[in-house]
Amino acid sequence: MIAAPVTPAIATLNTGSSSLKFRIFARDSLDLLMSGKVTGIGTDCRMNAKVTGTGAQIAQELPGADQEAALAAVIACIDAHDDDWRIDAFAHRIVHGGATFTAPVIVTPEVMAELQTLCPLAPLHQPYNLAGIAASGRLAPDAQDIACFDTAFHAGHSEVVHSFALPQAMRDAGVRRYGFHGISYEWIARMLAEQRPDLAAGRVVAAHLGNGASLCALRGGRSLDTTMGMSALDGLPMGSRSGALDAGAVTYMMRRFGLDADALDHMLYEDSGLKGLSGLTNDVATLVASDDPRAAFALDCFTYRVAQYVGAMAVAMGGIDAVVFTGGIGENAPGLRGAVLDRIGFLGPVESLVIPANEERMMAIHARELLETRLELMP
Missing domain, CATH: 3.30.420.40 (ATPase, nucleotide binding domain)
Structure with missing residues (x-):
């Protein structure tokens, strides 16, 4: 019997304090393979998901699950309902990239350490985003973790635009305008270029x-x-x-x-x-x-x-x-x-x-591009 071909896939994750949203895309075609959401993390936790090809609906109670337990359930769900998918990368939505991260990056220990320093700029979001990276790194160590930033699309703003009228010492300490929802706006710009140039x-x-x-x-x-x-x-x-x-x-x-x-x-x-x-x-x-x-x-x-x-x-x-x-x-x-x-x-x-x-699709596009670039650079 000939084994079914393996489909390389990219998982996008948006990990918050009480929820985890995920989608699985075929790496080559970017066809949507599965989508779902875990809600009530830490309390009345529950996962709901749908497999695109078969229409199968999955519902699972996960009482008291934290971010790592929620992601473990998602990975187990993928393993149980996939069609020989192989997750090559997890693309994580990260709310704050500060002034350092102006484009998506493959996460390394050095990148993770720098992202931790940005938690004070987004204390209600950033720690949970990073918890998602840490969890996927432990649960699926063979997949690449890629960080996609809500701030990156706005990184080219002029000094006039991103400066508050504050003393220089405050501005040097990172007190400035960054902007968010950049992944959404990048998708809009991409769609306009394709549909309404x-x-x-x-x-x-x-x-x-x-x-x-x-x-x-x-x-x-x-x-x-x-x-x-x-x-x-x-x-x-x-x-x-x-x-x-x-x-x-x-x-x-x-x-x-x-x-x-x-x-x-x-x-x-x-x-x-x-x-x-x-x-x-x-x-x-x-x-x-x-x-x-x-x-x-x-x-x-x-x-x-x-x-x-x-x-x-x-x-x-x-x-x-x-x-x-x-x-x-x-x-x-x-x-x-x-x-x-x-x-x-x-x-x-x-x-x-x-x-x-x-x-999510914009994040998958970024992840695919980074994976392809990494392959090109390999000796």
Whole structure:
């Protein structure tokens, strides 16, 4: 009997504090082989996955699992339901690359050590991203670990764009604007180049609107500016994050309400944004369907800020030709898209498009390119 051919594959991982999202792509064709998500890490943990070719659905309870146990379950699931796939690489979404990492890299002990130093810049995300790398390194040591950074696409910003008006000592210590959602924006730039080269060469505001939200000024496929800054808290109000906030308001709240840094982080990341504005929820579909005036108020605040920042991005580009919406809200809330476009009508004719987000495929593309480069360099 002739053995079935082995399919080299790339696994993309997005490891967070309470969830692990994964997709498996064929390395050569980038066809999607499997996708899934582990939720409730550390508490009521559960994995759900789907095998693309057969349509098989997998559901498994993983009570109390941490990030490593969750990834072990994912790897076991792949082994049990694959069709002779061989995972050549794990492409990890890493929220912060700082000023050092301006492109995806193969993870080495030296790279890992440098990434650890960036944890203070993204304390609610980076440690869990790195836990995913550590876990895959132990569980699948024969596969390459590749880090893909949310900040890298914005690395070419000018000093004017990424500088805060702070003393030099603060800026030298890394207190500057980095920008995030870069993997998503890189995918948008790639899709525009393939599908609408006329717009790709022009001035486009890409709007990644989801539970995390930001805008990016794209000219000629390059990021010129973005609304997020040093952290993923800046810019637009989001699902449960405040967005841009007067620094004086932060120090006032600390003194007035006796909040320490941890309590303040929790409020600004978990209890603000649409959730805080409405006093109801961060779920946009629920807010849209609600007749509670607080829901309408929250959505009005959101679309106002999005439109306001579209204007700021237009300044960065010297005009605007189109707005591209992506992300859960951007793709699925036509009423909110319309409200934003109505508010920017004074800017003149602006084309509007929706391009579905596919950060995982962008990560797989990067991983494949790095693997191929590594093979070419081998003696």
